[in-house]
Amino acid sequence: MKLLEERIREDGLVLPGNVLKVNSFLNHQIDPELMNTIGQEFAHLFRDNNITRILTVESSGIAPAIMTGLALHVPVLFARKTKSSTMNTSLFTADVYSYTKKVTNKISVDQKFLVQTDNVLIIDDFLANGQAVSGLLEICKQADAYVEGVGIVIEKAFQTGGKLLRDQGVRLESLARISSFEDGKVNFVGD
Amino acid sequence: MKLLEERIREDGLVLPGNVLKVNSFLNHQIDPELMNTIGQEFAHLFRDNNITRILTVESSGIAPAIMTGLALHVPVLFARKTKSSTMNTSLFTADVYSYTKKVTNKISVDQKFLVQTDNVLIIDDFLANGQAVSGLLEICKQADAYVEGVGIVIEKAFQTGGKLLRDQGVRLESLARISSFEDGKVNFVGD
Numbered sequence: 001m002k003l004l005e006e007r008i009r010e011d012g013l014v015l016p017g018n019v020l021k022v023n024s025f026l027n028h029q030i031d032p033e034l035m036n037t038i039g040q041e042f043a044h045l046f047r048d049n050n051i052t053r054i055l056t057v058e059s060s061g062i063a064p065a066i067m068t069g070l071a072l073h074v075p076v077l078f079a080r081k082t083k084s085s086t087m088n089t090s091l092f093t094a095d096v097y098s099y100t101k102k103v104t105n106k107i108s109v110d111q112k113f114l115v116q117t118d119n120v121l122i123i124d125d126f127l128a129n130g131q132a133v134s135g136l137l138e139i140c141k142q143a144d145a146y147v148e149g150v151g152i153v154i155e156k157a158f159q160t161g162g163k164l165l166r167d168q169g170v171r172l173e174s175l176a177r178i179s180s181f182e183d184g185k186v187n188f189v190g191d
Numbered sequence: 192m193k194l195l196e197e198r199i200r201e202d203g204l205v206l207p208g209n210v211l212k213v214n215s216f217l218n219h220q221i222d223p224e225l226m227n228t229i230g231q232e233f234a235h236l237f238r239d240n241n242i243t244r245i246l247t248v249e250s251s252g253i254a255p256a257i258m259t260g261l262a263l264h265v266p267v268l269f270a271r272k273t274k275s276s277t278m279n280t281s282l283f284t285a286d287v288y289s290y291t292k293k294v295t296n297k298i299s300v301d302q303k304f305l306v307q308t309d310n311v312l313i314i315d316d317f318l319a320n321g322q323a324v325s326g327l328l329e330i331c332k333q334a335d336a337y338v339e340g341v342g343i344v345i346e347k348a349f350q351t352g353g354k355l356l357r358d359q360g361v362r363l364e365s366l367a368r369i370s371s372f373e374d375g376k377v378n379f380v381g382d
Contacts, residue, residue: 024303028268028269028301029301030260030267030268031266032257032261032267036261058250059249059269059271063257063267066221066253066254069221069223070227073224075220075221075222076223077221078221078250080250109219110214110219112215113219
């Protein structure tokens with residue numbers, strides 16, 4: 001998605017350790033119009049898949065997920081990283097290790113909202129090592145729900161997450177695929 | 192907002208301790224179309240206020256905030272409850288005590304995204320004791336930004352948050368105002 005690549009080039013900051021900071025439009029401050037365009041793009045890519053539910057994880061996945069849900073007219077479910085005080089019912093849970101924060105979070109979803117007849121589209125902001133998406137896939141497996149595919153805003157294609165998912169036969173659609181960082185600049189796959 | 196009150200009556204669950212569970216459409220599973228309508232309503236209420244930025248706090252505030260930002264064509268900033276690994280710059284911070292979880296969270300915003308010339312609209316999903324909104328007001332004060340008002344999806348009008356804000360002269364717009372819970376049913380102000 002050209003518009004997104006341009007925005008990453010313009011406003012993204014490359015920090016030491018191959019960290020890309022896009023907090024001016026994606027994961028701290030959010031550009032609602034860009035998110036709306038991203039949601040429409042995911043909806044277009046999965047328009048023939050009879051998606052019944054979007055699944056993401058708090059917090060940065062919510063913005064692209066809700067715009068995708070708006071375009072596809074389906075509910076959006078976000079997995080929680082901490083147990084809510086009102087989550088006293090049965091949960092699907094999975095452990096997600098964060099390489100950047102070096103902690104394991106248990107993510108959870110109320111069993112009421114994910115069922116066997118669901119065709120799920122998983123949406124997240126970043127794909128690096130694939131830990132968050134693997135946790136969401138595990139949750140769908142527990143619900144016996146079918147996963148139609150995964151939509152990612154920014155994939156770090158030089159890390160292992162993309163291969164991990166594709167090797168499992170998961171359909172992965174990433175709107176921007178970063179091949180490398182070089183002297184503070186971002187290179188995309190296909191440049 | 193009638194549509195919202197009806198949805199709360201239909202799908203909300205009243206739990207012991209005056210807890211209202213609306214996780215089927217607001218804060219776990221999200222109804223994107225309802226959020227879009229809510230965003231348009233907030234945009235309408237604050238259409239003459241030259242809002243330059245929406246401020247909310249993760250995670251449940253993000254959905255109504257981003258739809259308001261979409262309708263007003265302004266960026267949405269969400270305060271973080273945990274320090275992100277890429278948040279190594281200067282921050283505005285405030286302490287927020289949660290009565291339901293009985294913990295104090297430090298919420299923070301990158302100083303880069305909130306400035307003195309901003310006319311801010313604060314959006315959140317719930318108002319009960321007003322702790323989260325007070326934290327967001329404190330952050331705006333640190334930035335010397337002007338707060339045009341506060342938009343709340345569901346106010347528990349029998350708790351102290353509304354009075355706390357109005358007594359400070361803050362313009363508060365709540366789309367649904369709950370006056371009481373009675374035998375598992377929800378009563379609204381003006382019923």
